[in-house]
Amino acid sequence: xxxxxxxRWGYEVRTTSDACVSVINSYYxxxxxxxxxxxxxxxxxxxxxxxxxANTLVAHLLCYADPSLALxxxxxxxxxxxxxxxxxxxxxxxxxxxxxxxRDDDVALELHSKLLKDFPKDLVSLARAQVLxxxxxxxxxxxxxxxxxxxxxxxxxxxxxxLAFPLLELGRMGDAEKAAKRGFAIxxxxxxxxxxxxxxxxxxCRFKEAVEFMEECSKSWRNLSSFMYTHNWWxxxxxxxxxxxxxxxxxxxxxxCIWKELERSDAISAEVYxxxxxxxxxxxxxxxxxxxGNRLKILADRLTDPSLWYLEWHFDILxxxxxASIGEFGKGDDLLKGLKYRISKMREKKQQVMQRGLLLxxxxxxxxxxxxxxxxxxxxxDFDAHKCKAIGAxxxxxxxxDEVWYITLLNTGQATKAIxxxxxxxKDREGAPFLWRLLERGYSQLGRPEATxxxxxxxxxxxAYFQ
Numbered sequence: 001x002x003x004x005x006x007x008r009w010g011y012e013v014r015t016t017s018d019a020c021v022s023v024i025n026s027y028y029x030x031x032x033x034x035x036x037x038x039x040x041x042x043x044x045x046x047x048x049x050x051x052x053x054a055n056t057l058v059a060h061l062l063c064y065a066d067p068s069l070a071l072x073x074x075x076x077x078x079x080x081x082x083x084x085x086x087x088x089x090x091x092x093x094x095x096x097x098x099x100x101x102x103r104d105d106d107v108a109l110e111l112h113s114k115l116l117k118d119f120p121k122d123l124v125s126l127a128r129a130q131v132l133x134x135x136x137x138x139x140x141x142x143x144x145x146x147x148x149x150x151x152x153x154x155x156x157x158x159x160x161x162x163l164a165f166p167l168l169e170l171g172r173m174g175d176a177e178k179a180a181k182r183g184f185a186i187x188x189x190x191x192x193x194x195x196x197x198x199x200x201x202x203x204x205c206r207f208k209e210a211v212e213f214m215e216e217c218s219k220s221w222r223n224l225s226s227f228m229y230t231h232n233w234w235x236x237x238x239x240x241x242x243x244x245x246x247x248x249x250x251x252x253x254x255x256x257c258i259w260k261e262l263e264r265s266d267a268i269s270a271e272v273y274x275x276x277x278x279x280x281x282x283x284x285x286x287x288x289x290x291x292x293g294n295r296l297k298i299l300a301d302r303l304t305d306p307s308l309w310y311l312e313w314h315f316d317i318l319x320x321x322x323x324a325s326i327g328e329f330g331k332g333d334d335l336l337k338g339l340k341y342r343i344s345k346m347r348e349k350k351q352q353v354m355q356r357g358l359l360l361x362x363x364x365x366x367x368x369x370x371x372x373x374x375x376x377x378x379x380x381x382d383f384d385a386h387k388c389k390a391i392g393a394x395x396x397x398x399x400x401x402d403e404v405w406y407i408t409l410l411n412t413g414q415a416t417k418a419i420x421x422x423x424x425x426x427k428d429r430e431g432a433p434f435l436w437r438l439l440e441r442g443y444s445q446l447g448r449p450e451a452t453x454x455x456x457x458x459x460x461x462x463x464a465y466f467q
Contacts, residue, residue, distance in 0.1 A: 004085060009121040012085040013053050020047040020054055027057060028124050032158045034191050034228035036266060045073065052077045052084040056092045060128070063099040064311070070099065090115040091125065098132065104347065105136050113145060120149040123158055130162060137353065137389030139169035158183070161192030168199050169395055176200050189220045191228060198235045199396055205431030207243030207465045211236055226261055227271035233257035234275040235396070241282055243465030244433050247291040254279055254295070270308055270315065273299060277318035278397060284325070285403045286434060300326040309335050310342065313354070313391035317361045324368025332365055357391040360401060367404055376408040381417065406438050415445040433461040 004012045008025040015021060023044035030038045041061055044054035055077035062070035077084075077092055084092065094115055097108045112129035116122065126149055133142035143166035146159070153159045160183030168176035177200045183193030194217045201210035214236050221229050237253040258279065261272050280296050283289055289296065300322040302308070309316060316339060323332040339361055343354055363378035385401035402425070409418035419442040426435050436458035443451035 007053075009119065009123075011087040011119055011122065013051065013088060014083055014085050015048045015051045015054075017048040017051070020044045020051050023047060024054060024057065031124050031127055033189070034224050036223060036225045036229075038225070045076075049076065050080050052080050052088040053091060055080075056088070056095050060095045060099060074099070087119055087122075090118060091122075094125065094128070098128070102347065105132065105350065108132055109136070109141065113148070116145060116149050120152040121156075123149075123153065123156065123162070126162060130166070133166075135390065135392050139166040139389075142166040143170065155186070157187050158190055158192065160186065161190050161194075161196055164193060164196035165199075168196060168203070169389075173200050173203060188217075191221070191224060191232070195228075195232060195235070198232070198239075199394070202235060202239055202242070202396060203429070205242070205429055207239040210239045211243075214239075225271065226264075226268040227275070230258045230261050230272050230275040234279055237279050238282060238396075240466065241279075241286070242432055242434065244462040245466035247283075247288055249466070250279075250283070251291060254292070259295075269302075270311055273303065273308070274312065274315045274318065277315070277322055278400070281318060281321060282400050282403075285400060285407060296322060297326050300328065304328055304331045306334070310338060313339075313357050313361075314393040314397065317357070317364050317391060320361055320365040321368040324365050329369075332368075336361060336365060353390045356388050360385075360388050360391065363408075364401075364404065367408065372408045372411040375404070376412050376414070379405050379408065403434075403438075410438065410441055410445065413445075415442045418442045419446075431461060431464075433458050436461060 003016055004014050005018065005021045007013050007021055008028050013021055013024065023040060027038065027041040027044070029035065030040065038061060041054070041057050044051065045058055048054060055073040059070045059074040059077065062073065074096065078096075081089060081092060090111075094108065094111045097103060097111055109129065109132055112125060112132065115125055116129065119125070126145060129145050130142045133139065133145070143163075146163045146166065150159065150163065160179045164176045164179035164183065167173075167179060176196060180193045180197035180200065183190045184197065187193075194214070198210050198214050201207075201213065214232060218232070218236075221232060224232070233253055237250050237258070240249045240253065254276065258272065258276050261267050262269060276299055280289075280292065280299065283292055284296070303319045303322055309319065316335060320332055320335055323329075323335065339358060343351055343358055346354060359378050359380075363375045366372075366375040366378065383402070383405045385398040385405070386395055388398060388401065389395075406418055406422055409415070409421075419439065422435055422439045422442060426432070426439065429435060436454050440451050440454035440458060443449075443454055
C-alpha cells in the first residue's frame with residue numbers, strides 16, 4: 001500500500017512522490033490565480049503515473065484540448081480507484097461526471113455540492129463548481145456553494161473574489177463590493193477580487209475610478225491566462241468607451257493590451273479573440289467602427305477557421321456577427337447549422353435552456369448582415385439579454401446584446417418600444433451617456449420635445465469622466 005501525503009488543503013492524496021503533491025499544489029495556485037501555467041499539472045503524472053488525483057486533474061484540464069489523452073488519464077485514475085483516498089474518489093466522481101459526453105449538469109452540481117460538504121477547504125473544486133453554475137446561468141446556486149464553505153475559509157485567500165462574483169451577477173452590488181474589497185485586502189493580487197470590484201464600479205458608471213483601479217492593478221497581470229489578461233483589459237477599454245473617452249484611448253488598449261497578447265509564445269488565441277470581439281461589437285453598436293479601420297476584418301478572417309468554433313456559445317455568437325459583418329455568409333451558415341445540430345444532441349432540459357442562445361445567435365448573424373427586421377423578429381418584443389446567461393457570459397458581457405436590441409428597435413420604426421425599455425435601463429445606469437443618446441434618438445423619431453433634455457444630459461455625461 002502506497003503512503004498518503006497531504007495536499008494544500010490538508011486532504012489525503014495517495015502517492016509516494018513529494019514532487020507529485022508539490023505539482024498538484026502549484027496547479028491549485030494556477031487555477032485560483034487564473035495563471036497561464038495550468039498545464040504544469042501534467043508533470044504530476046510524470047512524477048507518479050499511478051496517482052489518482054493527478055490523473056483526474058489532468059483529464060479535466062485536457063477534456064477539450066485533447067479528449068483522447070484526457071480519456072487515457074481518466075482510465076488510469078479509474079484503474080487505481082480502489083486504492084484512492086476518500087477525497088480522491090470524490091474528486092474523481094465529480095470530474096468523471098463533468099466531462100462525460102452526455103453530462104447531466106444537475107447531477108454534476110450535486111456531486112460537487114456533496115464533495116464540498118465533506119471537503120470544504122477545497123477551493124479548486126469550488127471554482128470548478130462555480131464555472132459549472134456560470135454555464136448553467138445560475139449565479140444563485142454559485143452563491144449557495146460559496147456560502148456553504150465560507151465558514152471554513154473566512155480568512156482564506158481567493159474566497160472573497162469567489163463570493164463577490166455571484167453577488168454582482170445577482171444584482172447585489174453593495175454586497176459584491178464589500179466582498180471584493182475584503183478579498184483585495186487579504187491579497188491585492190487576488191485577480192478575481194480585482195475583476196469583481198471593476199464590475200461593480202463599471203455598473204455604477206464610476207468609469208474613471210474603475211480605470212484608475214484596474215490600471216494600477218495591471219502591474220500584476222503578466223502571468224494571467226490569455227483570457228483573464230485580455231478580459232481585464234476589455235473591462236478597461238469598455239470603461240473608456242462607456243465614459244466617452246477619446247476613441248484613440250480605446251484603440252490603444254485594443255492594440256497594445258488585447259491584440260498584442262497574441263505575440264506571446266504561450267498565448268491561447270481563442271481566449272484573446274473572444275475579448276477582442278466583445279469590444280469590437282460595442283464599438284460597432286456605437287457607430288464608431290471607422291475608428292478601428294480594418295481590425296474587424298483582420299479578426300473575422302481568422303474566425304473562418306472551424307477549429308475555433310464550438311468552444312463556447314458566447315464566442316460563437318460573437319463570431320457569427322463578425323463573419324456576417326465581412327460577408328462570410330457561407331462560413332456563417334455552417335457555424336449556425338452546427339450550433340443547431342449541437343442543440344439537437346443535448347438533453348431535453350438543456351435544449352430548452354439553450355433555445356434562447358440559439359435565437360440570439362441567429363439574431364446577431366442577421367444584425368451583422370444589416371437585416372434589422374429579421375434580427376428583431378428573432379429577438380422578439382420582450383428580449384432580455386440577462387435571460388441568456390447560459391451562453392456563458394456575465395451581465396457585463398450580455399449588456400451589448402440589449403444594446404443590439406435597442407438599435408434594431410430604433411432602426412425598424414419601433415421607437416415607442418425602444419423608449420420604454422431604454423428608460424427602464426437608465427433607472428439602473430443613469431450615468432451611461434450612450435443610453436441617453438439612444439433615448440434622444442427615440443424621442444426625436446417620434447418628434448417628442450424630451451429629445452432636447454435627453455441630448456443635453458448625454459452631452460453633460462460625455463464630458464464628465466475623461467474630458
